[in-house]
Amino acid sequence: MNLARHSISSTNPIHILDTHFDPDCKIFTASTPEGFAVYRTWPLKLLRKHELTGGTLAAAFPLHTTNLLFLLGGGRSPLYPPNKVIVWDDALGKEVAELEFRERVRGLTCRRGWLAVALRRRVVVFQVGERLKRHAEWDTCDNPRGLLAIATAPFSTLLAIAGRQTGHVQLIHLPPCPPPVTNGPPSSSPPRRPPPPPTKHPVSIIVAHTTALTTLTLPPSGRLLATTSSRGTLVRIWDSYTGKLVRELRRGTDKAEIYGVAFRPDEQELCVWSDKGTVHIFTLVVSGASYVRLWGDIYAILIISRNRQSTFSPLTPFLPLPKYFESEWSYAQYRIPVQSSHISLSSASRSSTVDLPDEERCVVGWIDVSNEDKTTPTRAPEHQLIALTYTGGWYRLSLPPAKKSSSFTGASTLAGSSPPRPVPLVRQRTSSASSTISRLDKGKEKERDKKEKHTTNCVLEEYRKFGRWDGWG
Known part of the structure:
Protein backbone atom coordinates (compact mmCIF):
# COMPACT_ATOMS: atom_id res chain seq x y z
CA MET A 1 0.00 0.00 0.00
CA PRO A 180 15.72 26.90 29.91
CA VAL A 181 14.09 27.37 33.28
CA THR A 182 12.20 24.28 34.48
CA ASN A 183 8.92 24.68 36.35
CA GLY A 184 9.02 21.28 38.04
CA PRO A 185 11.26 19.99 40.84
CA PRO A 186 15.01 20.44 40.36
CA SER A 187 16.77 17.71 38.44
CA SER A 188 19.05 15.28 40.25
CA SER A 189 21.68 15.55 37.52
CA PRO A 190 24.28 18.32 37.87
CA PRO A 191 23.57 21.49 35.86
CA ARG A 192 25.22 21.88 32.49
CA ARG A 193 28.32 23.99 32.49
CA PRO A 194 29.17 26.42 29.72
CA PRO A 195 31.90 25.26 27.34
CA PRO A 196 35.37 26.70 27.81
CA PRO A 197 36.09 29.91 25.89
CA PRO A 198 37.79 29.42 22.50
CA THR A 199 41.55 29.67 22.39
CA VAL A 292 39.21 0.69 -4.36
CA ARG A 293 41.22 -0.64 -7.30
CA LEU A 294 41.08 1.70 -10.29
CA TRP A 295 43.28 -0.14 -12.74
CA GLY A 296 46.42 -2.21 -12.47
CA ASP A 297 47.96 -1.61 -9.09
CA ILE A 298 46.52 1.91 -8.76
CA TYR A 299 44.17 2.38 -5.81
CA ALA A 300 41.99 5.19 -4.52
CA ILE A 301 40.34 5.78 -1.18
CA LEU A 302 36.55 5.52 -1.30
CA ILE A 303 34.73 7.38 1.45
CA ILE A 304 31.67 5.36 2.48
CA SER A 305 28.56 7.41 3.16
CA ARG A 306 24.83 6.90 2.86
CA ASN A 307 24.67 9.78 0.39
CA ARG A 308 24.66 8.71 -3.23
CA GLN A 309 27.70 9.50 -5.39
CA SER A 310 28.71 8.95 -8.96
CA THR A 311 30.43 5.70 -9.81
CA PHE A 312 33.26 7.86 -11.17
CA SER A 313 33.82 9.70 -7.88
CA PRO A 314 36.98 7.67 -6.99
CA LEU A 315 38.59 9.13 -10.11
CA THR A 316 38.25 12.75 -9.02
CA PRO A 317 41.66 12.94 -7.24
CA PHE A 318 43.40 11.85 -10.47
CA LEU A 319 41.37 13.29 -13.36
CA PRO A 320 39.99 16.81 -13.89
CA LEU A 399 13.52 7.76 7.25
CA PRO A 400 14.45 4.59 5.36
CA PRO A 401 16.57 2.14 7.37
CA ALA A 402 20.32 2.27 6.96
CA LYS A 403 21.77 -0.17 4.48
CA LYS A 404 24.13 -2.84 5.73
CA SER A 405 27.80 -2.57 4.93
CA SER A 406 27.42 -5.58 2.63
CA SER A 407 26.30 -3.14 -0.05
CA PHE A 408 29.97 -2.18 -0.30
CA THR A 409 31.23 -5.74 -0.86
CA GLY A 410 33.52 -4.66 -3.65
CA ALA A 411 35.23 -2.11 -1.48
CA SER A 412 35.52 -4.41 1.52
CA THR A 413 36.99 -7.21 -0.61
CA LEU A 414 39.63 -4.94 -2.05
CA ALA A 415 40.40 -3.53 1.35
CA GLY A 416 41.36 -7.00 2.54
CA SER A 417 43.87 -7.61 -0.29
CA SER A 418 47.54 -6.80 -0.23
CA PRO A 419 48.47 -3.29 0.90
CA PRO A 420 48.05 -0.95 -2.06
CA ARG A 421 50.87 1.26 -3.09
CA PRO A 422 50.39 4.99 -2.40
CA VAL A 423 49.34 7.18 -5.29
CA PRO A 424 49.76 10.93 -5.70
CA LEU A 425 46.64 13.00 -5.11
CA VAL A 426 47.58 15.45 -7.87
CA ARG A 427 45.40 15.75 -10.94
CA GLN A 428 47.34 15.57 -14.19
CA ARG A 429 45.64 16.41 -17.46
CA THR A 430 46.67 14.12 -20.30
CA SER A 431 45.28 13.37 -23.71
CA SER A 432 43.79 10.13 -22.43
CA ALA A 433 42.23 12.06 -19.56
CA SER A 434 40.59 14.48 -21.99
CA SER A 435 39.08 11.64 -23.99
CA THR A 436 37.89 10.04 -20.76
CA ILE A 437 36.17 13.27 -19.72
CA SER A 438 34.41 13.54 -23.07
CA ARG A 439 33.06 10.02 -22.63
CA LEU A 440 32.01 10.82 -19.07
CA ASP A 441 30.16 13.93 -20.20
CA LYS A 442 28.24 11.84 -22.71
CA GLY A 443 27.21 9.46 -19.95
CA LYS A 444 26.10 12.19 -17.57
CA GLU A 445 22.43 11.74 -18.41
CA LYS A 446 22.65 7.98 -17.89
CA GLU A 447 24.33 8.56 -14.52
CA ARG A 448 21.54 10.95 -13.47
CA ASP A 449 18.83 8.49 -14.56
CA LYS A 450 20.55 5.73 -12.60
CA LYS A 451 20.56 7.88 -9.45
CA GLU A 452 16.86 8.60 -9.78
CA LYS A 453 16.06 4.90 -10.13
CA HIS A 454 17.99 4.07 -6.96
CA THR A 455 16.56 6.85 -4.84
CA THR A 456 15.07 5.67 -1.55
Whole structure:
Protein backbone atom coordinates (compact mmCIF):
# COMPACT_ATOMS: atom_id res chain seq x y z
CA MET A 1 0.00 0.00 0.00
CA ASN A 2 1.51 3.30 -1.11
CA LEU A 3 0.38 5.87 1.43
CA ALA A 4 2.12 8.67 -0.43
CA ARG A 5 -0.48 8.54 -3.19
CA HIS A 6 -3.57 9.10 -1.09
CA SER A 7 -6.63 10.87 -2.47
CA ILE A 8 -7.63 14.29 -1.21
CA SER A 9 -11.26 15.30 -0.87
CA SER A 10 -12.77 17.98 -3.13
CA THR A 11 -13.11 20.66 -0.48
CA ASN A 12 -12.26 24.32 -0.66
CA PRO A 13 -8.49 24.78 -0.45
CA ILE A 14 -7.20 26.08 2.86
CA HIS A 15 -5.10 29.21 2.67
CA ILE A 16 -2.35 29.19 5.29
CA LEU A 17 -0.53 32.50 5.07
CA ASP A 18 2.50 31.35 7.03
CA THR A 19 3.70 28.65 9.40
CA HIS A 20 6.72 28.49 11.71
CA PHE A 21 8.27 25.96 14.06
CA ASP A 22 9.71 27.08 17.36
CA PRO A 23 13.51 26.62 17.62
CA ASP A 24 13.09 23.14 19.14
CA CYS A 25 10.28 22.00 16.78
CA LYS A 26 8.05 21.23 19.76
CA ILE A 27 5.29 23.61 18.65
CA PHE A 28 4.41 25.51 15.50
CA THR A 29 2.19 28.41 14.54
CA ALA A 30 -0.18 28.71 11.59
CA SER A 31 -1.47 32.08 10.34
CA THR A 32 -4.69 32.12 8.32
CA PRO A 33 -7.03 34.90 7.19
CA GLU A 34 -9.07 34.24 10.36
CA GLY A 35 -6.16 34.63 12.81
CA PHE A 36 -3.41 32.43 14.16
CA ALA A 37 -3.16 29.22 16.15
CA VAL A 38 -0.48 27.34 18.09
CA TYR A 39 -0.15 23.56 17.74
CA ARG A 40 1.93 20.87 19.35
CA THR A 41 4.07 19.41 16.58
CA TRP A 42 3.69 15.76 17.55
CA PRO A 43 1.44 14.20 18.63
CA LEU A 44 -0.48 16.84 16.69
CA LYS A 45 -2.75 18.88 18.93
CA LEU A 46 -4.30 22.33 18.87
CA LEU A 47 -3.04 24.21 21.95
CA ARG A 48 -4.69 27.60 21.49
CA LYS A 49 -6.06 29.86 18.79
CA HIS A 50 -6.89 33.53 18.40
CA GLU A 51 -9.37 34.94 15.92
CA LEU A 52 -8.34 38.39 14.75
CA THR A 53 -10.65 40.92 13.13
CA GLY A 54 -9.71 43.92 11.08
CA GLY A 55 -6.73 42.48 9.23
CA THR A 56 -4.38 39.59 8.54
CA LEU A 57 -0.90 38.53 9.62
CA ALA A 58 2.18 37.83 7.57
CA ALA A 59 3.75 35.59 10.22
CA ALA A 60 3.72 34.59 13.89
CA PHE A 61 7.08 33.55 15.40
CA PRO A 62 7.02 31.56 18.68
CA LEU A 63 9.73 32.17 21.29
CA HIS A 64 10.46 28.54 22.14
CA THR A 65 7.47 27.19 24.12
CA THR A 66 6.94 30.38 26.13
CA ASN A 67 3.80 32.50 25.99
CA LEU A 68 5.50 35.16 23.85
CA LEU A 69 5.06 35.43 20.09
CA PHE A 70 6.28 38.01 17.58
CA LEU A 71 3.67 39.04 15.02
CA LEU A 72 4.09 40.71 11.63
CA GLY A 73 1.21 42.23 9.70
CA GLY A 74 0.79 41.35 6.05
CA GLY A 75 -1.49 40.12 3.28
CA ARG A 76 -4.11 42.11 1.40
CA SER A 77 -5.35 43.79 4.60
CA PRO A 78 -2.47 43.94 7.12
CA LEU A 79 -3.53 43.99 10.75
CA TYR A 80 -0.32 45.86 11.66
CA PRO A 81 1.88 48.17 9.58
CA PRO A 82 4.65 46.28 7.78
CA ASN A 83 7.31 48.31 9.61
CA LYS A 84 6.30 47.03 13.07
CA VAL A 85 7.03 43.93 15.13
CA ILE A 86 4.30 43.21 17.70
CA VAL A 87 5.12 41.32 20.89
CA TRP A 88 2.09 39.20 21.83
CA ASP A 89 1.62 37.63 25.25
CA ASP A 90 -0.52 34.55 24.71
CA ALA A 91 -1.20 34.15 28.43
CA LEU A 92 -2.80 37.60 28.50
CA GLY A 93 -4.21 37.36 24.98
CA LYS A 94 -3.05 40.85 23.99
CA GLU A 95 -0.17 42.94 22.70
CA VAL A 96 2.39 43.90 25.32
CA ALA A 97 4.96 45.79 23.23
CA GLU A 98 5.81 46.87 19.71
CA LEU A 99 8.95 47.76 17.77
CA GLU A 100 8.69 50.34 15.00
CA PHE A 101 11.19 50.86 12.21
CA ARG A 102 11.51 53.31 9.35
CA GLU A 103 11.13 50.60 6.73
CA ARG A 104 9.45 47.26 6.17
CA VAL A 105 10.54 44.33 8.32
CA ARG A 106 11.94 41.57 6.10
CA GLY A 107 12.47 38.78 8.62
CA LEU A 108 13.24 37.94 12.21
CA THR A 109 14.58 35.19 14.41
CA CYS A 110 14.62 34.72 18.17
CA ARG A 111 15.96 32.68 21.06
CA ARG A 112 15.81 32.93 24.83
CA GLY A 113 16.54 36.54 25.72
CA TRP A 114 17.23 37.79 22.19
CA LEU A 115 15.38 38.99 19.10
CA ALA A 116 17.05 39.81 15.75
CA VAL A 117 15.12 41.79 13.11
CA ALA A 118 16.25 41.91 9.46
CA LEU A 119 15.60 45.01 7.38
CA ARG A 120 16.57 45.60 3.75
CA ARG A 121 20.20 46.53 4.47
CA ARG A 122 20.73 46.04 8.20
CA VAL A 123 19.99 43.75 11.13
CA VAL A 124 18.96 45.08 14.54
CA VAL A 125 19.26 42.95 17.69
CA PHE A 126 17.19 43.45 20.85
CA GLN A 127 17.51 41.98 24.32
CA VAL A 128 14.23 40.46 25.49
CA GLY A 129 13.59 40.66 29.22
CA GLU A 130 11.11 42.55 31.31
CA ARG A 131 11.61 45.25 28.70
CA LEU A 132 12.87 45.27 25.11
CA LYS A 133 16.30 46.85 24.94
CA ARG A 134 18.16 47.67 21.74
CA HIS A 135 21.53 45.88 21.76
CA ALA A 136 23.31 46.60 18.44
CA GLU A 137 22.89 46.69 14.68
CA TRP A 138 24.96 45.60 11.68
CA ASP A 139 24.94 46.61 8.03
CA THR A 140 24.33 43.98 5.34
CA CYS A 141 24.12 43.81 1.56
CA ASP A 142 20.74 44.05 -0.12
CA ASN A 143 18.73 41.41 1.79
CA PRO A 144 15.13 41.41 0.49
CA ARG A 145 14.50 37.92 1.94
CA GLY A 146 15.45 39.01 5.44
CA LEU A 147 17.90 36.14 5.88
CA LEU A 148 19.34 35.50 9.32
CA ALA A 149 19.74 32.55 11.70
CA ILE A 150 20.54 32.16 15.38
CA ALA A 151 21.85 29.25 17.47
CA THR A 152 19.39 28.32 20.20
CA ALA A 153 21.04 25.63 22.37
CA PRO A 154 22.07 26.51 25.94
CA PHE A 155 25.29 28.56 26.03
CA SER A 156 25.37 28.96 22.23
CA THR A 157 26.24 32.43 20.94
CA LEU A 158 26.19 32.53 17.15
CA LEU A 159 24.08 34.85 14.98
CA ALA A 160 24.51 34.51 11.19
CA ILE A 161 23.42 37.35 8.91
CA ALA A 162 24.04 38.38 5.32
CA GLY A 163 27.42 39.99 4.71
CA ARG A 164 28.11 43.35 3.16
CA GLN A 165 28.88 41.71 -0.18
CA THR A 166 26.67 39.39 -2.18
CA GLY A 167 27.10 35.76 -1.18
CA HIS A 168 28.99 36.56 2.04
CA VAL A 169 27.90 35.66 5.58
CA GLN A 170 28.69 37.60 8.75
CA LEU A 171 29.12 35.61 11.96
CA ILE A 172 28.34 37.52 15.17
CA HIS A 173 28.70 36.20 18.70
CA LEU A 174 26.09 37.39 21.19
CA PRO A 175 26.13 36.72 24.93
CA PRO A 176 25.53 32.99 25.63
CA CYS A 177 22.01 31.65 25.45
CA PRO A 178 20.87 30.75 29.00
CA PRO A 179 19.51 27.24 29.65
CA PRO A 180 15.72 26.90 29.91
CA VAL A 181 14.09 27.37 33.28
CA THR A 182 12.20 24.28 34.48
CA ASN A 183 8.92 24.68 36.35
CA GLY A 184 9.02 21.28 38.04
CA PRO A 185 11.26 19.99 40.84
CA PRO A 186 15.01 20.44 40.36
CA SER A 187 16.77 17.71 38.44
CA SER A 188 19.05 15.28 40.25
CA SER A 189 21.68 15.55 37.52
CA PRO A 190 24.28 18.32 37.87
CA PRO A 191 23.57 21.49 35.86
CA ARG A 192 25.22 21.88 32.49
CA ARG A 193 28.32 23.99 32.49
CA PRO A 194 29.17 26.42 29.72
CA PRO A 195 31.90 25.26 27.34
CA PRO A 196 35.37 26.70 27.81
CA PRO A 197 36.09 29.91 25.89
CA PRO A 198 37.79 29.42 22.50
CA THR A 199 41.55 29.67 22.39
CA LYS A 200 41.47 31.34 18.96
CA HIS A 201 39.25 34.12 17.73
CA PRO A 202 36.58 32.63 15.42
CA VAL A 203 36.13 33.86 11.87
CA SER A 204 33.67 36.67 11.25
CA ILE A 205 33.16 36.47 7.46
CA ILE A 206 32.54 33.43 5.24
CA VAL A 207 32.62 33.80 1.46
CA ALA A 208 29.89 31.24 0.87
CA HIS A 209 28.69 31.82 -2.72
CA THR A 210 29.25 34.05 -5.72
CA THR A 211 25.51 34.62 -6.18
CA ALA A 212 22.85 35.91 -3.79
CA LEU A 213 22.05 33.83 -0.72
CA THR A 214 18.62 32.22 -0.40
CA THR A 215 18.86 30.48 2.99
CA LEU A 216 20.98 30.63 6.15
CA THR A 217 20.61 27.81 8.67
CA LEU A 218 22.31 27.00 11.97
CA PRO A 219 21.90 23.91 14.15
CA PRO A 220 21.10 24.59 17.82
CA SER A 221 24.77 24.37 18.81
CA GLY A 222 25.92 26.82 16.14
CA ARG A 223 28.95 24.67 15.24
CA LEU A 224 27.92 24.40 11.59
CA LEU A 225 26.37 26.73 9.02
CA ALA A 226 24.37 25.72 5.93
CA THR A 227 24.04 28.12 3.01
CA THR A 228 22.30 28.01 -0.37
CA SER A 229 22.32 30.46 -3.27
CA SER A 230 19.95 31.60 -5.99
CA ARG A 231 21.15 28.78 -8.25
CA GLY A 232 19.50 26.28 -5.92
CA THR A 233 21.70 23.32 -6.85
CA LEU A 234 24.16 23.07 -3.94
CA VAL A 235 24.00 23.17 -0.15
CA ARG A 236 27.30 24.11 1.44
CA ILE A 237 28.11 23.18 5.04
CA TRP A 238 30.68 25.34 6.84
CA ASP A 239 32.54 25.10 10.12
CA SER A 240 31.34 28.27 11.82
CA TYR A 241 34.48 28.48 13.97
CA THR A 242 37.19 28.04 11.34
CA GLY A 243 35.18 29.15 8.29
CA LYS A 244 36.24 26.06 6.32
CA LEU A 245 33.95 24.24 3.90
CA VAL A 246 33.00 20.90 5.49
CA ARG A 247 30.66 19.35 2.92
CA GLU A 248 29.03 20.26 -0.37
CA LEU A 249 25.73 18.53 -1.07
CA ARG A 250 23.87 18.58 -4.38
CA ARG A 251 20.11 19.03 -4.41
CA GLY A 252 19.93 18.66 -8.19
CA THR A 253 21.33 19.92 -11.49
CA ASP A 254 18.49 22.20 -12.58
CA LYS A 255 17.88 25.61 -11.05
CA ALA A 256 15.42 25.75 -8.15
CA GLU A 257 14.37 28.03 -5.34
CA ILE A 258 15.39 26.40 -2.09
CA TYR A 259 12.86 27.27 0.62
CA GLY A 260 14.75 25.95 3.59
CA VAL A 261 17.35 23.69 5.20
CA ALA A 262 17.00 22.02 8.60
CA PHE A 263 19.66 20.24 10.66
CA ARG A 264 18.78 17.21 12.71
CA PRO A 265 19.24 18.11 16.40
CA ASP A 266 22.29 15.81 16.71
CA GLU A 267 23.74 17.31 13.49
CA GLN A 268 24.12 13.91 11.82
CA GLU A 269 21.69 14.65 8.98
CA LEU A 270 19.90 17.54 7.32
CA CYS A 271 16.96 17.99 5.00
CA VAL A 272 16.43 20.43 2.12
CA TRP A 273 13.17 21.44 0.44
CA SER A 274 12.50 23.62 -2.60
CA ASP A 275 9.91 24.74 -5.12
CA LYS A 276 10.25 21.36 -6.83
CA GLY A 277 8.00 19.95 -4.10
CA THR A 278 10.61 17.42 -2.95
CA VAL A 279 12.24 17.03 0.46
CA HIS A 280 15.81 15.69 0.22
CA ILE A 281 17.64 14.06 3.15
CA PHE A 282 21.44 13.99 3.40
CA THR A 283 23.71 12.41 5.97
CA LEU A 284 26.63 14.36 7.40
CA VAL A 285 28.31 11.27 8.85
CA VAL A 286 31.08 9.36 7.11
CA SER A 287 30.77 5.70 8.04
CA GLY A 288 34.19 4.60 6.87
CA ALA A 289 36.71 4.39 4.03
CA SER A 290 38.02 1.63 1.81
CA TYR A 291 40.64 1.19 -0.89
CA VAL A 292 39.21 0.69 -4.36
CA ARG A 293 41.22 -0.64 -7.30
CA LEU A 294 41.08 1.70 -10.29
CA TRP A 295 43.28 -0.14 -12.74
CA GLY A 296 46.42 -2.21 -12.47
CA ASP A 297 47.96 -1.61 -9.09
CA ILE A 298 46.52 1.91 -8.76
CA TYR A 299 44.17 2.38 -5.81
CA ALA A 300 41.99 5.19 -4.52
CA ILE A 301 40.34 5.78 -1.18
CA LEU A 302 36.55 5.52 -1.30
CA ILE A 303 34.73 7.38 1.45
CA ILE A 304 31.67 5.36 2.48
CA SER A 305 28.56 7.41 3.16
CA ARG A 306 24.83 6.90 2.86
CA ASN A 307 24.67 9.78 0.39
CA ARG A 308 24.66 8.71 -3.23
CA GLN A 309 27.70 9.50 -5.39
CA SER A 310 28.71 8.95 -8.96
CA THR A 311 30.43 5.70 -9.81
CA PHE A 312 33.26 7.86 -11.17
CA SER A 313 33.82 9.70 -7.88
CA PRO A 314 36.98 7.67 -6.99
CA LEU A 315 38.59 9.13 -10.11
CA THR A 316 38.25 12.75 -9.02
CA PRO A 317 41.66 12.94 -7.24
CA PHE A 318 43.40 11.85 -10.47
CA LEU A 319 41.37 13.29 -13.36
CA PRO A 320 39.99 16.81 -13.89
CA LEU A 321 36.40 15.63 -13.90
CA PRO A 322 33.44 18.05 -13.86
CA LYS A 323 32.23 18.94 -10.40
CA TYR A 324 29.05 16.97 -11.03
CA PHE A 325 30.92 13.68 -10.52
CA GLU A 326 32.27 14.76 -7.12
CA SER A 327 28.83 15.62 -5.76
CA GLU A 328 27.01 13.95 -2.91
CA TRP A 329 23.32 13.39 -3.60
CA SER A 330 20.52 12.81 -1.11
CA TYR A 331 20.15 9.23 0.08
CA ALA A 332 16.38 9.62 0.55
CA GLN A 333 13.61 11.96 -0.47
CA TYR A 334 9.87 12.51 -0.34
CA ARG A 335 7.72 14.27 -2.93
CA ILE A 336 4.84 16.31 -1.54
CA PRO A 337 1.66 15.25 -3.39
CA VAL A 338 0.14 17.95 -5.61
CA GLN A 339 -3.43 18.65 -4.61
CA SER A 340 -4.69 20.86 -7.44
CA SER A 341 -6.09 17.91 -9.42
CA HIS A 342 -8.33 17.03 -6.46
CA ILE A 343 -9.69 20.53 -5.80
CA SER A 344 -13.17 21.19 -7.13
CA LEU A 345 -13.62 23.67 -9.96
CA SER A 346 -16.16 25.61 -7.95
CA SER A 347 -13.65 26.30 -5.21
CA ALA A 348 -11.01 27.41 -7.73
CA SER A 349 -13.37 29.92 -9.30
CA ARG A 350 -15.13 31.08 -6.14
CA SER A 351 -13.14 34.30 -5.82
CA SER A 352 -10.43 35.96 -7.85
CA THR A 353 -9.49 38.28 -5.00
CA VAL A 354 -8.12 35.54 -2.72
CA ASP A 355 -4.39 34.79 -2.92
CA LEU A 356 -4.04 31.11 -3.77
CA PRO A 357 -1.37 29.31 -1.74
CA ASP A 358 1.72 27.90 -3.38
CA GLU A 359 1.17 24.14 -3.54
CA GLU A 360 4.88 23.36 -3.45
CA ARG A 361 5.69 25.63 -0.49
CA CYS A 362 6.24 23.88 2.81
CA VAL A 363 8.21 24.03 6.06
CA VAL A 364 10.03 20.97 7.42
CA GLY A 365 11.30 20.20 10.92
CA TRP A 366 12.81 17.29 12.86
CA ILE A 367 11.13 15.51 15.78
CA ASP A 368 12.22 12.76 18.18
CA VAL A 369 9.66 9.94 18.33
CA SER A 370 11.63 7.62 20.61
CA ASN A 371 9.63 8.79 23.64
CA GLU A 372 6.51 7.14 22.22
CA ASP A 373 7.47 3.88 23.89
CA LYS A 374 7.19 4.69 27.61
CA THR A 375 8.35 1.21 28.68
CA THR A 376 11.89 1.74 27.39
CA PRO A 377 13.04 5.17 28.56
CA THR A 378 16.62 4.47 27.50
CA ARG A 379 15.65 3.88 23.89
CA ALA A 380 17.99 5.55 21.40
CA PRO A 381 16.59 8.68 19.72
CA GLU A 382 14.63 8.05 16.54
CA HIS A 383 14.22 11.11 14.37
CA GLN A 384 11.45 11.72 11.90
CA LEU A 385 10.32 14.66 9.76
CA ILE A 386 7.24 16.86 9.97
CA ALA A 387 6.33 18.69 6.74
CA LEU A 388 3.74 21.47 6.83
CA THR A 389 2.35 22.69 3.51
CA TYR A 390 0.69 26.01 2.86
CA THR A 391 -2.32 24.15 1.47
CA GLY A 392 -2.99 22.55 4.84
CA GLY A 393 -1.10 19.26 4.74
CA TRP A 394 0.62 17.80 7.83
CA TYR A 395 2.98 14.93 6.98
CA ARG A 396 4.95 12.78 9.41
CA LEU A 397 7.75 10.98 7.57
CA SER A 398 10.09 8.25 8.75
CA LEU A 399 13.52 7.76 7.25
CA PRO A 400 14.45 4.59 5.36
CA PRO A 401 16.57 2.14 7.37
CA ALA A 402 20.32 2.27 6.96
CA LYS A 403 21.77 -0.17 4.48
CA LYS A 404 24.13 -2.84 5.73
CA SER A 405 27.80 -2.57 4.93
CA SER A 406 27.42 -5.58 2.63
CA SER A 407 26.30 -3.14 -0.05
CA PHE A 408 29.97 -2.18 -0.30
CA THR A 409 31.23 -5.74 -0.86
CA GLY A 410 33.52 -4.66 -3.65
CA ALA A 411 35.23 -2.11 -1.48
CA SER A 412 35.52 -4.41 1.52
CA THR A 413 36.99 -7.21 -0.61
CA LEU A 414 39.63 -4.94 -2.05
CA ALA A 415 40.40 -3.53 1.35
CA GLY A 416 41.36 -7.00 2.54
CA SER A 417 43.87 -7.61 -0.29
CA SER A 418 47.54 -6.80 -0.23
CA PRO A 419 48.47 -3.29 0.90
CA PRO A 420 48.05 -0.95 -2.06
CA ARG A 421 50.87 1.26 -3.09
CA PRO A 422 50.39 4.99 -2.40
CA VAL A 423 49.34 7.18 -5.29
CA PRO A 424 49.76 10.93 -5.70
CA LEU A 425 46.64 13.00 -5.11
CA VAL A 426 47.58 15.45 -7.87
CA ARG A 427 45.40 15.75 -10.94
CA GLN A 428 47.34 15.57 -14.19
CA ARG A 429 45.64 16.41 -17.46
CA THR A 430 46.67 14.12 -20.30
CA SER A 431 45.28 13.37 -23.71
CA SER A 432 43.79 10.13 -22.43
CA ALA A 433 42.23 12.06 -19.56
CA SER A 434 40.59 14.48 -21.99
CA SER A 435 39.08 11.64 -23.99
CA THR A 436 37.89 10.04 -20.76
CA ILE A 437 36.17 13.27 -19.72
CA SER A 438 34.41 13.54 -23.07
CA ARG A 439 33.06 10.02 -22.63
CA LEU A 440 32.01 10.82 -19.07
CA ASP A 441 30.16 13.93 -20.20
CA LYS A 442 28.24 11.84 -22.71
CA GLY A 443 27.21 9.46 -19.95
CA LYS A 444 26.10 12.19 -17.57
CA GLU A 445 22.43 11.74 -18.41
CA LYS A 446 22.65 7.98 -17.89
CA GLU A 447 24.33 8.56 -14.52
CA ARG A 448 21.54 10.95 -13.47
CA ASP A 449 18.83 8.49 -14.56
CA LYS A 450 20.55 5.73 -12.60
CA LYS A 451 20.56 7.88 -9.45
CA GLU A 452 16.86 8.60 -9.78
CA LYS A 453 16.06 4.90 -10.13
CA HIS A 454 17.99 4.07 -6.96
CA THR A 455 16.56 6.85 -4.84
CA THR A 456 15.07 5.67 -1.55
CA ASN A 457 11.80 7.28 -0.51
CA CYS A 458 10.77 8.24 2.99
CA VAL A 459 7.76 6.47 4.45
CA LEU A 460 4.58 8.42 5.16
CA GLU A 461 3.63 7.43 8.71
CA GLU A 462 0.76 9.86 9.30
CA TYR A 463 -1.16 12.48 7.34
CA ARG A 464 -3.56 15.19 8.50
CA LYS A 465 -5.54 17.71 6.46
CA PHE A 466 -6.36 21.22 7.63
CA GLY A 467 -10.08 21.07 6.93
CA ARG A 468 -11.52 23.84 9.09
CA TRP A 469 -10.49 26.79 11.23
CA ASP A 470 -9.98 24.79 14.41
CA GLY A 471 -7.14 22.89 12.81
CA TRP A 472 -5.93 19.60 11.50
CA GLY A 473 -8.19 16.64 12.08
